[in-house]
Amino acid sequence: MSDTSTTFQAPIGTHDVLGPESGQWENLIACFADFAYRYGFSLAITPMFEDVGVFNRGIGQNSEVAKKEMYVFEDRGRRLFALRPEGTAPIVRAFVQHQPTTPWKAWYVTPAFRYERPQAGRYRQHHQLGVEVLGTDDPAVDVEVITLAWRFYAAIGLKSVRLLVNSMGHDECRGAYVAILRDHLEANSSMLCDEHQKVWRENPLRVLDCKKASCIEVTSRGPMLPDHLCDDCRGHFDAVLEGLKSLGIEASLNPRLVRGFDYYTRTTFEFVADALDGAQNAIGGGGRYDKLAEQLGGKPTSGIGFGSGIERLLLARAAENDEPLRLVNRTLDVFVVDTTGEDVATVLVDALRAAGLACDRAYDRRSMKSQMKVADKSGARFALLVGPQELAAGEVTIRDLRSDNFGQAQQKAGRDDVVAVIANLLTK
Template structure:
């Protein structure tokens, strides 16, 4: 038997440069936006007790069939986090920070699903959560930060959908109305939707099957069931969005997949992504989730934005490209490599980025490597330079090369780089 060629597990992958640098920048841009609004980072464990996530809702697919759960060696039933809102609420209960508590996060999450483009078993999201404030204008702030993030990435083709699921009682009455409506359709409804109806009538609204479209279209809408308080809350949210000039569409049949939402829900759709995976991100208000995790009654709202799909949208719009990698200086040494070792260390100590070649390759090969590194300068050391105590500094993007005394090398290079930057700017 030959040695097996290992591959990543299904739905999981390696992110190599330059895409990895793009991921890093993605998170950095997000952090800049939300830190500027008073949100502070939380780094939580990648797995939790299973119970933390079952509070998301026993009827959600995320809990019932997509959980990466197992029993560890201590007999604890744990799960890789399928989302981060529940973890953040668990942390809130555990640490009881002063409210309003505003946190942001980034990281991998796991759902055991059949992989598809833009849908992986290990996927990355960035998000924010604001706990302890029941204020419709906080809803607006949260939505606005998501909107601003897309703007910073350069995305234009994003649509914001908003809805309100009302208060728990409103929602319960609406669910009953939906159940009656779809039940009346009998077996004209698709078989799968009839199954969904028994578990979670709300999600029948999400069906994309042709048999269901007329019944979905004629279904009652949530606005008929809003209490006065719920209607007022949603009215304030819409008014706030208008005040901030954020365009939105009220979508009364917008049903998010997680059961804990009440009042405001919203979703950002990528208009260039015409596949079924067009949700770039979404969120909503989840007053009550903290309580279900053993904490005091606490209001909460937040969102999560998917990294993969957002980057696909960026690709489509030709924005936020992967940054190119470059280096200040590449050291070419034909005297054995010892000089290159010392010179790169000296340059790095001076705060410059420096790379070099290995294995004593030919000068031509080393120059080729210098070119490939996209270095601004190459620093050449041959037997002549070694004897004279100099190095040859060669600009790689045009200009004359020159001999420089070793003692003046760093300052000369710093000078050349600053000139170079000025001419490029």
């Protein structure tokens, strides 16, 4: 236990995100927060773990995630918890618990945990950002949520995104459809792929998104969900499609789009990035869940939301764009180089920061050359030099690190004027 010779590393399927890569994350999250704000959402922070029931009843006990991917653990009080495998169920649980006035619009960024073998674009801990709206089934909300995602993807520079939509109908029309589908599968069960020969009866919808040719052939000759919607659901879906069209958002109907969680009703959608290949090209998805609040013990409340994987967004973006995201400014204004042998830097840096400037400094009383190298690498716009001469004269030397002109790249300023002088230089 106390063997200090062994080292530790991040658990399987998890990653440390450090600079400069973390700068991409900052940018992405800041951009999303900005979008959420502009669309009228407020941030919701809920626990990383919940009673397992939240997920079993929410995403469905038969879903792949609930069956074999949840991080379930018992705490010291013998309560059974699960690390959240997704973002929606906890938000809805919070909604049911606190009953905020509706419509309630919440956004989130959170880690999500799934116990599975990691591979490209798939991890045991990944991160999602998303939004949820509870308390209305107005198709305009469906359109708004999808639009937010669509515009956000564009804002971060993704170009190869396609939007797939479908409608799952409500309980009754989906139930009727599933019965018809089941009959069709039964009649053709011998032609299904090995895996679905076993499970088509329990989960007929899953067969729809099987990629095996045999299953595709069977289902393509069978009934499709959108053709079996009741008038209400059909009308709702049409309104969503029209809304998207009116905004110039191109959606392609995909009757096979059956998402992994059981809580979906009516509108479902998925965003696919063609820059990523095959197995992990879904960068985001979501849909309506008009029964979820009830399933979690609340009053009947409609809801819709979407979630997007941060890692995949960044992967997709890197695949089609060499330039890193630079939506928020994270460059240093000033780097203080102190060679007085005393510690003038501490005071200077404090004054600059108090004035709102981004500022760093060297430590350990290194040589001027060494400190200048660090200043250069820091990316700061200006170096502030204080040596014995400046100290005696009550001055500092301000050097423009971006200038190629070594001779004229610097000027003196009085100690008391530094902040004002630099602030002024920065505006140029």
